[in-house]
Amino acid sequence: MAELPEVGEALGEGSLVTAALEGCRLAGNRLNLDVYPDGCRQFLELFEKRREEVAQVEFLRLNCNEALIDSTLGSVPLLTCLRSLVLKGGHAKDEFGACQQGSLTTLPQDFGSLLCLTHLDLSFNSFSRLPSCVTDLASLRVLLVCHNSLVELPENFGRLSKLTFFSAMKNQLRDLPRSIGELAALQRLDLSENALQSLPDEIGSLYNCRELDLSGNQLMGVPDSLANLRSLQQLRLHSNLLVTVPASLASLPNLSRLDLQNNRLRSIPPEIQSSPFVHLRGNPLGEPEIPLQSDESSSGELRRVFPVPSEESFTVTPEGCKVILACGVQFYFPPGAATSSVTIHFQTLSPDPQWVKLRHHDILLSEVLELRPHGVEFQQEVQLRMPYTSPRTLREREVVVRTFNGQSWSDLQTKVERRGKPKKHMACCSIPHFSWFLVVSRLVENECSVPSEGTLLFSTVDPNIKVTFPPGVTEETRSVTLQVLPVTAEELAEITDDPESRASPLLCLSQNSTVDFLRPVKIQLPLPPGVTGLTLDRSRLHLLHGNLQAQTWDDITSQVVLEFTHLYARFEVTHFSWYWLWYTTKTYIGGIARKVYERLRLYQVNFIALQRKKDPEQVLLQCVPKHKVDPVLGKLHDRYQGPEPSDIVELFEGEQFFAAFERGINIDADRPDCVDGRISFIFYSHLKNMKEIYVTAEVDRKGQAVKGQVSFYRGEVPDNVPEDATKKRKGPDSHWLATLPIKLPKLKARSGEHSEPKNGFSFPPLNLGNAETGYLTQTNLLGIARRIGADWQTIGLNLGLTYQQIERIGYNHREDLDSQILNMLFSWAQQNSEDQNCVEKLITAMKESGRQDIADEIEMVIELGRQKYRASIRRVGLDQESSAEDSAIAMV
Numbered sequence: 084m085a086e087l088p089e090v091g092e093a094l095g096e097g098s099l100v101t102a103a104l105e106g107c108r109l110a111g112n113r114l115n116l117d118v119y120p121d122g123c124r125q126f127l128e129l130f131e132k133r134r135e136e137v138a139q140v141e142f143l144r145l146n147c148n149e150a151l152i153d154s155t156l157g158s159v160p161l162l163t164c165l166r167s168l169v170l171k172g173g174h175a176k177d178e179f180g181a182c183q184q185g186s187l188t189t190l191p192q193d194f195g196s197l198l199c200l201t202h203l204d205l206s207f208n209s210f211s212r213l214p215s216c217v218t219d220l221a222s223l224r225v226l227l228v229c230h231n232s233l234v235e236l237p238e239n240f241g242r243l244s245k246l247t248f249f250s251a252m253k254n255q256l257r258d259l260p261r262s263i264g265e266l267a268a269l270q271r272l273d274l275s276e277n278a279l280q281s282l283p284d285e286i287g288s289l290y291n292c293r294e295l296d297l298s299g300n301q302l303m304g305v306p307d308s309l310a311n312l313r314s315l316q317q318l319r320l321h322s323n324l325l326v327t328v329p330a331s332l333a334s335l336p337n338l339s340r341l342d343l344q345n346n347r348l349r350s351i352p353p354e355i356q357s358s359p360f361v362h363l364r365g366n367p368l369g370e371p372e373i374p375l376q377s378d379e380s381s382s383g384e385l386r387r388v389f390p391v392p393s394e395e396s397f398t399v400t401p402e403g404c405k406v407i408l409a410c411g412v413q414f415y416f417p418p419g420a421a422t423s424s425v426t427i428h429f430q431t432l433s434p435d436p437q438w439v440k441l442r443h444h445d446i447l448l449s450e451v452l453e454l455r456p457h458g459v460e461f462q463q464e465v466q467l468r469m470p471y472t473s474p475r476t477l478r479e480r481e482v483v484v485r486t487f488n489g490q491s492w493s494d495l496q497t498k499v500e501r502r503g504k505p506k507k508h509m510a511c512c513s514i515p516h517f518s519w520f521l522v523v524s525r526l527v528e529n530e531c532s533v534p535s536e537g538t539l540l541f542s543t544v545d546p547n548i549k550v551t552f553p554p555g556v557t558e559e560t561r562s563v564t565l566q567v568l569p570v571t572a573e574e575l576a577e578i579t580d581d582p583e584s585r586a587s588p589l590l591c592l593s594q595n596s597t598v599d600f601l602r603p604v605k606i607q608l609p610l611p612p613g614v615t616g617l618t619l620d621r622s623r624l625h626l627l628h629g630n631l632q633a634q635t636w637d638d639i640t641s642q643v644v645l646e647f648t649h650l651y652a653r654f655e656v657t658h659f660s661w662y663w664l665w666y667t668t669k670t671y672i673g674g675i676a677r678k679v680y681e682r683l684r685l686y687q688v689n690f691i692a693l694q695r696k697k698d699p700e701q702v703l704l705q706c707v708p709k710h711k712v713d714p715v716l717g718k719l720h721d722r723y724q725g726p727e728p729s730d731i732v733e734l735f736e737g738e739q740f741f742a743a744f745e746r747g748i749n750i751d752a753d754r755p756d757c758v759d760g761r762i763s764f765i766f767y768s769h770l771k772n773m774k775e776i777y778v779t780a781e782v783d784r785k786g787q788a789v790k791g792q793v794s795f796y797r798g799e800v801p802d803n804v805p806e807d808a809t810k811k812r813k814g815p816d817s818h819w820l821a822t823l824p825i826k827l828p829k830l831k832a833r834s835g836e837h838s839e840p841k842n843g844f845s846f847p848p849l850n851l852g853n854a855e856t857g858y859l860t861q862t863n864l865l866g867i868a869r870r871i872g873a874d875w876q877t878i879g880l881n882l883g884l885t886y887q888q889i890e891r892i893g894y895n896h897r898e899d900l901d902s903q904i905l906n907m908l909f910s911w912a913q914q915n916s917e918d919q920n921c922v923e924k925l926i927t928a929m930k931e932s933g934r935q936d937i938a939d940e941i942e943m944v945i946e947l948g949r950q951k952y953r954a955s956i957r958r959v960g961l962d963q964e965s966s967a968e969d970s971a972i973a974m975v
Contacts, residue, residue: 112139112140112141112142112164113140113141113142113143114126114129114137114140114142114143114144115142115144116143116144116145116146117144117145117146117169117171117174121149122145122146122149123145123146123149123150123151123152123154123155124149124151126145126155126158127151127154127155127158130158137162138161138162138163138164139164140162140164140165141164141165141166141167141199142165142166142167143159143162143165143167143168143169144169144171145169145170146171146172146174146185147170147171147172147174147185147186147187147207147208148172148173148174148175148183148185148186152170152185152186152187153186153187156170156190156191156194157191159191159194159197160191160193160194160196160197162197163196163197163198163199164199165197165199165200166199166200166201166202167200167201167202167203168197168200168202168203168204169202169204170185170187170203170204170205170208171185171204171205171206171207171208172184172185172186172187172206172207172208172209172230173185173206173207173230184207184208184209184230184231185207185208185209186208186209187205187208187209187210188208188209188210188211189210189214190214190216190217191216192215192216193216194214194216194217194219194220195216195217195218195219195220196219197220198220198221198222199222200220200222200223201222201223201224201225202223202224202225203217203220203223203225203226203227204225204227205227205228205231206227206228206229206230206231207229207230207231208230208231209231209232210228210231210232210233211231211232211233211234212233212234212235212237213228213233213236213237213240215237217243218237218239218240218242218243219242220243221242221243221244221245222245223243223245223246224245224246224247224248224268225246225247225248225249226243226246226248226249226250227248227249227250228250228251228254229250229251229252229253229254229273230252230253230254231251231253231254232254232255232424233251233254233255233256234254234255234256234257235256235257235258235260236251236256236259236260236263237260238260238261238262239260239262240260240262240263240266241260241262241263241264241265241266242262242265243266244265244266244267244268245268246266246268246269247268247269247270247271248269248270248271248272249266249269249271249272249273250271250272250273251273251274251277252273252274252275252276252277252296253275253276253277253398254276254277255277255278255424256274256277256278256279257277257278257279257280258279258280258281258283259274259279259282259283259286260283261283261285262285263283263285263286263289264283264285264286264287264288264289265285265288266289267288267289267290267291268291269289269291269292270291270292270293270294270314271292271293271294272289272292272294272295272296273294273296274296274297274300275296275297275298275299275300275319276298276299276300276394276397276398277299277300278300278301279297279300279301279302280300280301280302280303281302281304282297282302282305282306283306284306284308285308286306286308286309287306287307287308287309287310287311287312288308288311289312290311290312290313290314291314292312292314292315293314293315293316293317293337294315294316294317295309295312295315295317295318295319296317296319297318297319297320297323298319298320298321298322298323298342299321299322299323299388299389299390300322300323301323301324301386302320302323302324302325303323303324303325303326304325304326304327304328305320305325305328305329306329307329307331309329309331309332310329310331310332310334310335312335313335313336313337314337315335315337315338316337316338316339316340316883316885317338317339317340317342317883318332318335318338318340318341318342319340319342320341320342320343320346321342321343321344321345321346321362321365321389322344322345322346322387322388322389322390323345323346324346324347324386324387325343325346325347325348326346326347326348326349327348327350327351328343328348328351328352328355329352330352330354330355332355333352333354333355333358333361334354337885338360339360339880339883339884339885339886340360340362340881340883341355341358341360341361341362342362343355343361343362343363343366344362344363344364344365344366344389345364345365345366345387345389345407346365346366347366347367348363348366348367349366349367351363351366359880359886360880362931365389385402385403385404385405385415385418386400386402386403386404386405387404387405387406387407388404388405388406388407389406389407389409390406390408390409395428395429395430396426396427396428396429397426397427397429398424398425398426398427399416399420399421399424399425399426399427400421400424401418401419401420401421401422401423401424402418403416403417403418403419403420403421404416406427408429410431410470411469411470411507412429412452412467412468412469412470413467413468413509414465414466414467414468415465415466415468416461416465417463417464417465419462419463420461420462420463420464420465421461421462422462425459427454427455427517428454428455428456429452429453429454429455430452430453431450431451431452431453432450432451432452432453432519433450433451433765434447434450434451434521434737434765434767435765436737436738436739436765439451439492439521439737440492441523441736441737442525443632443684444525444526444568444683444684445523445524445525445736446474446480446523446524446525446736446767446768446769447521447522447523447736447737447767447768447769447770448471448472448473448474448482448510448521448522448523448524448769448770449469449470449471449472449510449521449522449770450521450770451519451520451521452469452519452520452521453518453519453520454517454518454519454520455517456517457489457516457517457518458489458516458517458518459516459517460515460516464513464514465513465514466511466512466513466514467484467511467512467513467514467520468500468509468510468511469484469509469510469520469521469522470507470508470509470510471508471509471510471522472508472769472770473508474524474769479526479527479544479567479568479569480524480525480526480527481497481524481525481526481527481528482497482499482508482510482522482523482524483495483497483510483522483523483525484497484510484512484514484520484521484522485520485521485522485523486514486515486516486518486519486520487518487519487520488516488518489518494523494525495512495513495514495515496512496513497510497511497512498510498511498512499511510522524769526566526567526568526591527542527543527544527566527567528564528565528566529541529542529543529564529565529566530562530563530564530565531562531563532560532561532562532563533552533556533557533560533561533562533563533594534557534560535554535555535556535557535558535559535560536554537551537552537553537554537555537556538552539551539552540552540563540565542565542567542590544567544569544588545567545569545588545609547607547608547609547650547651548565548567548588548590548607548608548609549606549607550563550565550592550604550605550606550607551604551605551606551607552600552604553602553603553604553605555601555602556600556601556602556604557596557600557601558601559596561594561595561596562594562595563592563593563594563659564592564593564594565590565591565592566590566591566593567588567589567590567591568588568589568591568683569588569589570586570588570589570679570683572585572612572613574683575679578678578679578682578683579669579675579678579679581667581669583667583668584665584666584667584669584675585611585612585613585614585665585666585667586611586663586664586665586666586679587608587609587610587611587652587663587664587665588608588609589661589662589663589680590606590608590661590662590663591660591661591662592606592659592660592662593659593660594659599657599658600657600658602657603655603656603657604655604656604657605653605654605655606653606654606655606656606662607651607652607653608651608652608653608662608664609650609651609652610647610650610651610652610664610666611664611665611666614666615649615650616647616648616649616650617649619647623666623667623668624640624645624652624664624665624666625638625640625664625665625666625667625672626638626639626640626643626645626652626654626662626663626664626665627639627661627662627663627664627665627672627673627676628660628661628662629660629661629662629663629676629680630660630661634677635673635677636661636663636672636673636676636677636680637673638672638673643655643656652664663676684735684736685733685734685735686708686733686734686735686736686766686768687708687709687731687732687733688706688707688708688709688731688732688733688734688766689706689707689709689712689728689729689730689731689732690704690705690706690707690728690729690732690795690820690821690823691703691704691705691707691712691715691716691725691728691729691823692704692725692726692793692823692824692825693719693723693724693725694723694724694725694825694826695722695723695872696722696723696724697722697872697873697874698869698870698872699826699827699828700777700778700779700827700869700870701775701776701777701870701936702775702776702777702778702793702825703719703723703773703774703775703936704742704762704764704773704774704775704776704793705771705772705773705774706734706740706764706766706772706773706795707728707772708768709731712728716728725823725825726823726824729795729820729821729822729823730821732795732820732821734766735766736766736767736768737765737766737767738765738766738797738798739763739764739765739766739797739798740764740766740795740796740797740798740820741758741761741762741763741764741795741796741797741798742761742762742764742774742776742793742794742795743760743761743762743793743794743795743796744776744778744791744792744793744825745791745792745793745794746789746790746791746792747780747781747782747789747790747791748778748779748780748781748789748791748792748793748825748827749778749779749780749781750762750776750777750778750779754943754947755943755946755947756774756943761796762774762776763798774939775935775936775939775940777866777869777870777940778825778827780827784827784828784829784830785829785830786829787829788826788827788828788829789826789827790824790825790826791824791825791826791827792822792823792824792825793822793823793825794819794820794821794822794823795819795820795821795822796818796819796820797818797819797820851864851912851915851916851921851922851925852919852921852922852945859922859925859941859944859945863941863944864908864909864912865905867908867937867940867941868901868904868905868908868909870936870937870940871904871908871934871937872900872904873900874932874933874934875900875903875904875907875908876889876893876907877932877933878907878928878929878932878934879892879907879911881927881928881929881931881932882911882924882925882928883911883924884907884910884911888910889907892906892907892910922941922945925941926938926941926942929941
């Protein structure tokens with residue numbers, strides 16, 4: 084990604100001025116002031132001192148988050164040569180990190196005199212109506228009003244007869260003027276994320292329209308006139324309320340993508356259902372009508388919102404809504420929850436053990452969900468449903484949603500449901516604020532309040548375990564929590580290698596006070612299995628006490644008075660922690676208990692390293708619990724091949740490990756998860772510990788194959804690992820876990836093969852995306868092309884290429900797969916290089932084609948680009964983040 088030039092850098096040849104003036108830049112016929120914190124002030128000073136030169140400017144960018152923006156706009160109509168004008172907000176952020184809208188609500192009427200203006204961007208402002216002067220801009224070809232509050236378009240909107248691209252995404256439009264059909268030159272129309280309930284028949288007069296995006300609205304139907312759009316290539320109608328669609332849409336000759344996902348289609352014309360370019364996921368096809376209601380209300384149906392995978396926000400209105408994210412997370416906002424429209428930003432994050440602190444015996448079941456603005460509150464309770472990976476059904480465990488308030492984690496009261504087809508596990512709760520959320524499986528917690536009068540607390544896991552609090556045990560009411568971890572005789576025998584040892588369930592008691600109880604509390608534990616009061620040998624019975632971290636276990640048998648019945652042991656304590664009753668002939672019982680406790684928290688896993696059959700340079704690495712190895716390998720068998728899994732190793736939940744490619748195999752060191760040349764992993768037993776890595780050889784493979792390997796090493800030991808386990812991981816080879824072979828075959832030479840670019844292809848330099856969100860360079864695209872393989876046709880169709888284009892590419896380069904891939908990918912890239920959303924489209928196409936590995940790699944490259952961009956901004960001393968998004972400017 085190209086870095087920003089230094090502020091003091093000399094201006095290029097042909098500039099109107101030869102030096103920077105007070106930090107701003109007037110270069111050639113361009114004046115870009117939106118990247119400076121006081122750009123409007125600098126414009127006014129520059130206009131006053133160099134009016135004749137500024138009047139010749141053709142491209143102008145200003146920041147609408149500045150206080151002087153209204154004063155500045157008075158001078159803009161004097162720039163009579165202006166061809167492109169960008170007046171965007173979104174450059175400043177509020178205290179929660181969300182972009183702030185610009186202050187513009189209108190424009191001076193004399194803006195209509197800018198007769199040369201072909202490109203106008205008013206995005207991220209506060210317009211509720213389009214200024215009347217805009218329809219006077221007779222030369223306008225590109226108009227962007229995204230992220231405003233428009234409720235309607237003017238009736239004379241059709242006057243913009245030269246308009247080729249119009250985007251009003253993320254507004255509040257409820258209908259369209261009939262004059263929209265007069266936009267005869269329009270090629271791209273984006274009205275996504277509005278409140279459209281119907282479309283005028285005149286929309287069928289947009290005969291030159293190639294892309295039409297109506298997703299994220301409230302449409303229950305579309306007019307038959309859409310079948311007149313013979314030039315249409317892509318039609319997006321997903322995330323609406325459609326119950327039917329015209330069968331005539333299937334006859335559009337150039338249509339390569341019809342997206343009908345996440346609607347209410349229960350039946351569909353066979354002509355459409357059989358079309359290969361139609362996407363229907365998320366529709367209740369064949370299901371009976373079920374009205375959408377909240378769990379606690381039988382009120383009328385709410386609007387449904389389905390953000391697409393590339394979106395990171397949605398809007399909640401006072402009318403309420405139900406939101407279903409692509410990742411499966413669901414929200415229910417009841418009517419009146421919001422007093423005005425509010426934009427919610429969301430993202431899913433990989434859990435970092437330095438931040439996500441799991442307690443003993445916790446199991447992580449989901450990624451982290453972040454909701455912004457942090458701390459936002461609603462007038463009524465908001466319901467959250469999070470999907471999670473179901474653990475094995477264990478009576479001693481429960482599933483909860485855990486939330487972080489910026490300082491500490493706490494558990495929410497959670498209900499578990501199974502919904503959908505196939506049945507999915509959902510954790511449901513009411514959320515008190517917007518912050519971070521995840522789903523965990525924890526030991527069952529039984530809680531009670533202990534008043535001065537005393538009380539009794541039972542375990543629901545083992546009712547034989549109870550705690551009796553006598554009267555006078557405390558002066559002030561305090562809260563007590565009880566947890567139980569059963570240990571089977573088989574587990575104990577396997578760990579201790581002693582079939583004679585027995586133990587009761589582990590009991591953990593905790594309270595919300597640091598003060599010991601005023602009177603002893605009586606605890607009842609069941610005797611270990613096979614032991615009764617009649618057969619008891621007291622010399623073999625040991626009561627162990629562990630600290631709250633379970634790092635030390637002390638034999639306190641001689642310090643307490645033990646009472647026995649036929650089935651139970653009872654004793655009294657004044658403070659809480661872990662208690663464990665053992666029956667054994669061993670003497671050093673404390674050390675054995677530490678070993679057993681440690682092993683109860685360890686998972687036995689295998690490592691696998693497989694190579695894609697069609698592309699051996701694509702390597703899949705995964706850490707799999709031993710009981711899941713065979714099912715996982717069975718699913719991967721058709722596409723991957725490789726050595727047998729590694730020997731069994733043991734890892735803790737949340738433990739870090741690394742994969743290092745060795746003996747002549749390299750990886751991309753710029754990957755965000757690459758640390759000192761090694762790929763970083765975090766092991767979570769119920770999440771997919773899997774990554775696909777593109778590898779290369781250090782030597783030329785035209786003459787020989789490369790026999791390398793991948794080795795796995797331990798990372799940092801988690802803070803809550805028992806001390807004995809930490810000691811064992813020190814010393815020679817203590818970090819090494821396993822090694823598996825990797826082989827890259829010898830490359831076959833082709834007759835007449837050329838050096839880069841391959842097969843005589845020469846592609847002009849291009850960058851997809853933009854500086855702020857990250858670029859994909861030509862080099863990146865070449866790397867992507869090398870990994871596509873035989874999936875290129877499917878990917879091409881999901882990118883929007885027609886079957887005719889795919890067939891033509893396949894025929895013209897029928898002897899060379901590499902040429903087919905390069906031609907497909909770069910042809911699409913050149914056609915879409917000015918589309919600001921092209922990178923998101925590429926990622927979506929890879930996912931839809933079953934190439935999640937390439938999609939993940941692209942997202943990593945983009946994230947790295949964002950980091951470099953932010954670093955370059957800091958180097959030139961700019962305080963505020965700036966948007967580098969430049970929409971396509973149509974030239975005559």
